[in-house]
Amino acid sequence: MASLADSFRDYFGESSLSLFSIVRDRVNLADQLLGEIVSVRLLGAGELFCLFCRSFSCGHVRYAKRYLAKARESKFSSPTTFDHPSEKS
Ligand SMILES: [Zn+2]
Numbered sequence: 001m002a003s004l005a006d007s008f009r010d011y012f013g014e015s016s017l018s019l020f021s022i023v024r025d026r027v028n029l030a031d032q033l034l035g036e037i038v039s040v041r042l043l044g045a046g047e048l049f050c051l052f053c054r055s056f057s058c059g060h061v062r063y064a065k066r067y068l069a070k071a072r073e074s075k076f077s078s079p080t081t082f083d084h085p086s087e088k089s
Helices: 006-014 059-077
Strands: 017-023 028-030 037-040 048-050
Touching: 017 059, 028 059, 037 059, 048 059
Parallel strands: none
Antiparallel strands: 017 028, 028 037, 037 048
16 A cells, blocks of 8 residues: 555655665655655665555665665775774874
């Protein structure tokens, strides 16, 4: 069952979504359509669950999935790491 927000999403695409932050097991997305920060939770086995829509397959989940796949790719292909920079003066 598609939520109302999801119906809008199908119409507008996912351009209204942007990454807000990633905190531990949560990907927070800024949804301009809703005017809310939407949390998508990472479950085990790579499953994602949207806490806003209570859905495994809404636009937020799709967006988060794509983002994480992209992030994983760039992590593997990039020789640089994201360790804490040692800025001792
Ligand atoms: Zn959602």
